[in-house]
Amino acid sequence: MASTTISFYERVDGALHDDSLKTALSRATERFIGNRATAIGALSDEAALRDTARAIRAGALARLDELLVQLAANVESRGGTVCWASDGEEARRYIAQLAKDRGVRSIVKSKSMASEEIHLNHALEEAGLEVVETDLGEYIIQLAGETPSHIIAPSIHKTREQVSELFHQHLGVPLTDDIPTMTQTARRELRQRFLRADMGISGVNFGVADEGAVVIVENEGNARLSTTVPRIHVAIMGIERIVARMEDLGVMLQVLARSATGQKLSVYTSIISGPARKGEEDGPEEFHLVLLDNGRSKILGGQYAEALLCIRCGACLNACPVYQAIGGHAYGGVYSGPIGAVLTPLLQPDLPEAYMLPQASSLCGACQEVCPVRIAIPDMLLRLRADGVRAGKANPVEKAAMAGYAMTMNNPAIYRAGGRAARLGSRLIGRRGRIRRLPPPLSAWTHGRDFPQPQGSASFGEWWEDRERSRQK
Numbered sequence: 001m002a003s004t005t006i007s008f009y010e011r012v013d014g015a016l017h018d019d020s021l022k023t024a025l026s027r028a029t030e031r032f033i034g035n036r037a038t039a040i041g042a043l044s045d046e047a048a049l050r051d052t053a054r055a056i057r058a059g060a061l062a063r064l065d066e067l068l069v070q071l072a073a074n075v076e077s078r079g080g081t082v083c084w085a086s087d088g089e090e091a092r093r094y095i096a097q098l099a100k101d102r103g104v105r106s107i108v109k110s111k112s113m114a115s116e117e118i119h120l121n122h123a124l125e126e127a128g129l130e131v132v133e134t135d136l137g138e139y140i141i142q143l144a145g146e147t148p149s150h151i152i153a154p155s156i157h158k159t160r161e162q163v164s165e166l167f168h169q170h171l172g173v174p175l176t177d178d179i180p181t182m183t184q185t186a187r188r189e190l191r192q193r194f195l196r197a198d199m200g201i202s203g204v205n206f207g208v209a210d211e212g213a214v215v216i217v218e219n220e221g222n223a224r225l226s227t228t229v230p231r232i233h234v235a236i237m238g239i240e241r242i243v244a245r246m247e248d249l250g251v252m253l254q255v256l257a258r259s260a261t262g263q264k265l266s267v268y269t270s271i272i273s274g275p276a277r278k279g280e281e282d283g284p285e286e287f288h289l290v291l292l293d294n295g296r297s298k299i300l301g302g303q304y305a306e307a308l309l310c311i312r313c314g315a316c317l318n319a320c321p322v323y324q325a326i327g328g329h330a331y332g333g334v335y336s337g338p339i340g341a342v343l344t345p346l347l348q349p350d351l352p353e354a355y356m357l358p359q360a361s362s363l364c365g366a367c368q369e370v371c372p373v374r375i376a377i378p379d380m381l382l383r384l385r386a387d388g389v390r391a392g393k394a395n396p397v398e399k400a401a402m403a404g405y406a407m408t409m410n411n412p413a414i415y416r417a418g419g420r421a422a423r424l425g426s427r428l429i430g431r432r433g434r435i436r437r438l439p440p441p442l443s444a445w446t447h448g449r450d451f452p453q454p455q456g457s458a459s460f461g462e463w464w465e466d467r468e469r470s471r472q473k
C-alpha cells in the first residue's frame with residue numbers, strides 16, 4: 001500500500017524485492033502491451049487518429065471556461081445539479097452533506113481516479129456511510145485496505161493467488177486459482193450491495209459540453225448498475241475531462257479503448273444526461289455532477305498544461321520500464337507511472353518527495369510513443385527536474401555530484417584521467433564483462449542489475465586518436 005511514512009527509495013527498494021509484484025506486473029503489462037499493439041496496428045491510419053484526438057483535447061482545453069459553463073447549463077436544463085468544487089475538501093463536503101440530507105446509508109462506487117485523488121471513501125466512511133467499490137479491481141484493493149496501483153487496473157499488483165487468499169479471508173470462500181470462480185464470488189457479493197444502495201458514485205471519462213452529458217466507459221457493467229439502480233447518482237469529473245461535441249466521442253472512445261485494454265471499444269459506454277425523466281423506468285431520481293478543479297486551473301495555460309490532455313488510458317504506465325519494475329505504489333501519489341510522475345508534483349506538491357518522482361525515469365520516450373494524445377511526458381519530466389533544482393530541493397550529494405560531472409566534462413585532462421581510473425578499477429572488480437557490485441552511491445545501480453565492464457584497455461577517445469594517426473601515415 002502506498003504510504004508517505006516511508007521514503008520513496010524504501011518503497012522502490014521494497015518493490016524491487018517483491019517477487020509476487022514482479023510476477024503480477026509482468027503478467028499484466030505484457031498482456032496490455034500486446035493487446036494495445038494489435039488494436040492500434042489494426043487501424044488504417046493510427047497517426048491521423050491520434051493527431052485528431054490530440055486536436056480535440058487541445059481545442060477543448062483552449063475553451064475550457066466556456067465549455068464548462070455550457071456543460072453545467074445543459075446538465076441543469078435536464079434536471080441535474082452541478083457542484084463547482086475548487087478542491088477536494090469542497091467536493092467531499094458537498095457529497096457528504098448530500099448523503100446526510102437525503103438519508104443515505106449505503107453507497108456503491110464505480111471506478112473513479114478523481115475520487116481517489118480527493119480521498120472520498122475515507123471522508124464518507126468517517127461520516128458513518130457504508131461505501132463499497134464495485135469495479136472488481138477496486139473491490140479487491142478495498143478488501144485488502146490498499147490504494148490503486150494502476151489507472152485502469154487498480155489491483156494489477158496482485159497475483160490471482162493473492163486475490164484468492166483475500167476472498168478466502170474476507171468472504172469465507174474456498175481457495176481457488178480459477179479466475180471465473182473468483183469473479184462469480186465478487187459478483188454475488190456485489191449484487192446485494194447494488195440493490196440496497198441509496199447512492200451511486202461514478203467517475204467521468206468525458207463530459208460532453210453540447211449535450212450536457214457525461215460518458216462512462218467500463219467492461220464489467222458495474223458502472224451502469226451504480227449509476228442507474230440507486231436513487232441518487234453523483235458523478236465526479238476533473239474539469240479537464242471535457243470535449244466540445246458529441247461527434248468528438250467517436251474519436252476519443254476509439255483511442256481510449258485501444259490504448260487502455262486493446263479493445264476496439266469498451267464493453268459498456270454509458271452516456272448519461274441527467275436523472276430519469278418522467279415515464280422512464282430506469283435511472284436515478286437525482287443526478288449531481290461534481291466538477292473538480294483541485295489544482296487543474298493552475299496548470300492550465302502554464303508550461304505543464306499539456307498534462308491536462310491526458311485521458312487516463314494507462315498506456316504510458318504499461319510501456320514504462322520503471323513502472324514495470326516498481327509498480328504503482330512506489331510512486332506514493334494517486335497517479336503513478338510516467339504521467340503520475342508529472343501530475344503528482346503538480347496536483348500534490350506537498351506530498352513528501354513529490355520532487356523525486358520526475359527523477360524516476362530513464363527518459364526513454366516509450367511513454368510518449370504510446371500516448372494516444374502524444375503528450376510530451378519526457379520533456380515535462382526534465383522541466384520538473386529543473387524546477388526542483390531551482391526550488392532548492394536537490395540534495396547536497398546530488399548537487400556535488402553534478403558539479404563534479406560538469407567539471408569533468410569541461411576539462412579534457414580530468415575527463416581522461418577519470419576514464420583511466422574507472423577502467424583500471426573496473427578491471428579489479430569486474431568478471432567476464434560484467435560488474436555485479438559497485439560501491440555506494442553507484443550500488444543503487446548494481447542493486448537491481450549488472451553494470452557492463454568497459455572493454456579493452458583504451459578509451460573510445462584514445463582508440464579514435466590512434467585510428468586517425470594510423471590513417472594519416
Ligand code: SF4
Nearest residue numbers: 310311313314316371
Ligand atoms: S499520458 Fe497519455 S498514455 Fe499516459 S495515461 Fe494519459 S493519455 Fe494515456
